[in-house]
Amino acid sequence: MRKILIVGAGQSGLQLALGLQAHGYEVTVMSNRTADEIRGGRVMSTQCMFDQALQHERDLEINFWEDRSPRVEGLGVSVAGPDGSRPVNWLGRLDGYAQSVDQRVKMAGWMETFAQRGGQLVIHGAAVSDLDFFARAYDLVLVAAGKGELVTMFERDAARSPYDRPQRALAVAYAHGVERRPEHPDTLAVRCNLVPGVGELFMIPGYTVSGACDIMFWEGVPGGPLDVFTGVTDPAEHFSLTLELMKRFTPWEYERAAKAELTDAGGTLAGRYAPTVRKPIGRLPSGGAVLGVADVVVANDPITGQGSNSASKCAAAYLASILERGEEPFDEEWMQATFDRYWATAQHVTKWTNAMLAPPPEHVLKLIGSGMQYQALADRFANGFNDPADFEDWFFEPEKAEAYLASLADG
Structure with missing residues (x-):
């Protein structure tokens, strides 16, 4: 049985842990807070999740609040x-x-479910030195804690990070x-x-x-x-x-x-925080490697409401890559390929989010205004929050925007 350590008990870390657990992996989750501390603490996000991301929870049968939460x-x-x-x-x-669903509710519930199903839950705020020690005992270490010292192990990807401040x-x-x-x-x-x-x-x-x-x-x-x-x-x-x-x-x-x-x-x-893409492989002092998850490696501004959606999609992509790996080693080549699999969808989120942070160009203002005239445009924009890749076809470039508006006018 392969042993995997996940540091961080948020959307991506716990979703991935529960998914691996369901497939027979021996999983340890490290969290700096107990379920009760999370439930009784401060809100952590806005976390509006759209259909694709919610489906990953349904697939794992961990959508415990779907019937209670407003639709x-x-x-x-x-x-x-x-x-x-x-x-x-x-x-x-x-x-x-x-x-x-308030992450205080969801993360506390998922942590308790993970423990009830036999997972090892360690309440400990991990430092880099801790990971250096623990890494030798696990086949794979995943870092899903997007704040604090651990993030410093992952180098900023300047080519994919146009902003250096909030x-x-x-x-x-x-x-x-x-x-x-x-x-x-x-x-x-x-x-x-x-x-x-x-x-x-x-x-x-x-x-x-x-x-x-x-x-x-x-x-x-x-x-x-x-x-x-x-x-x-x-x-x-x-x-x-x-x-x-x-x-x-x-x-x-x-x-x-x-x-x-x-x-x-x-x-x-x-x-506030600066939107940042980081390189996915973190280096330990002893020379070992760990893999970054979700907002550890792709932290977008929440202006497009994609944080929890991206975390869910990242966890699903990583789960598939781990399952496909079988008994082969989780080496650095595999780590990079696993991140690249996630980046194939995350790149569209980052491009769209960074565009929305900038003053809108003339063609975007025209598109937004045209939502009053064309219900199809309004619907397409709304559904772009579920699948941001669609914006590539009509939103970013003036020529594509004009062609789309012309098609609506011809109708």
Whole structure:
């Protein structure tokens, strides 16, 4: 029986661990927190997952919250005018529903399931020196902890990382009591509110420790009017700031949320990081090699909502590569090939995300505006969150955008 160590208990690490466990591998997971500490801690992300990523959970039969979590059937886009108006406002329909399950709920539940099924769970904050010791006892070591010292083992891939500093200041709040959207009260949807030159507000229906909720997620241009959450430690103050900014920049969202309340004391999060692609093989002091997983090696800004989706897809790709390897050694050539298999899909996410962080070119503004005129475009944009590779055919290049718009006009 092959022995595998996974460091990190997030979406990718636990999904991969449960998948390997189901195929008879001897798996150890290292986490710096217990399930109870995670469940009772602070929110970690917004984690709206679309159909392809959710299917990987269904395939492993670990979609424990699918029947409880609200089903997101659309994705809308609004553009704010300087006077508080919405010159652009449309809704695209998803072919398969999306869901957002608070990672406090999911990761705690998955950790407990992994342990109940006989997996070895080690509660220990791993350092590079720890991995150097443990690596000798395992056939493969996977690093799925995207923050802290361990990430320094993986070299930044400058050719794939155009940004060297954070492009957005991030602020999240989970709330109960947000009213249904009046323009489509029967369709739950993620809403992307674009405030030109200022940032973005995402409204995401979700499921948290206390049931159904709505997630308010500000992405602010650094140094701009949304960049006000640094140093704010009081959840009530964070929530109040969130609502004040909604009232100022997206009054249509504030109207729905004016009577909302924070879900719990751990329901806020703020921070920022530079989007970075890293080389997948990490070097240990003794000369051994470890393989990076998900946002350890491809950390995109959350502006396109792809973090958990990419983590799920990475775990699925790595699981397939490990199973196909059989008894052959997990050498560095295999590690690189395994990452390349994931990068085949991740590259589209990185390209799209980095494009959305930049000021939009004229053809993108035209596409976004045309979502009001063409339902097919609105639907295609929405479903691009499920399969970002589709954007290659119509979104990035002016010529392809014009050809697509012409095809819609000819109709």
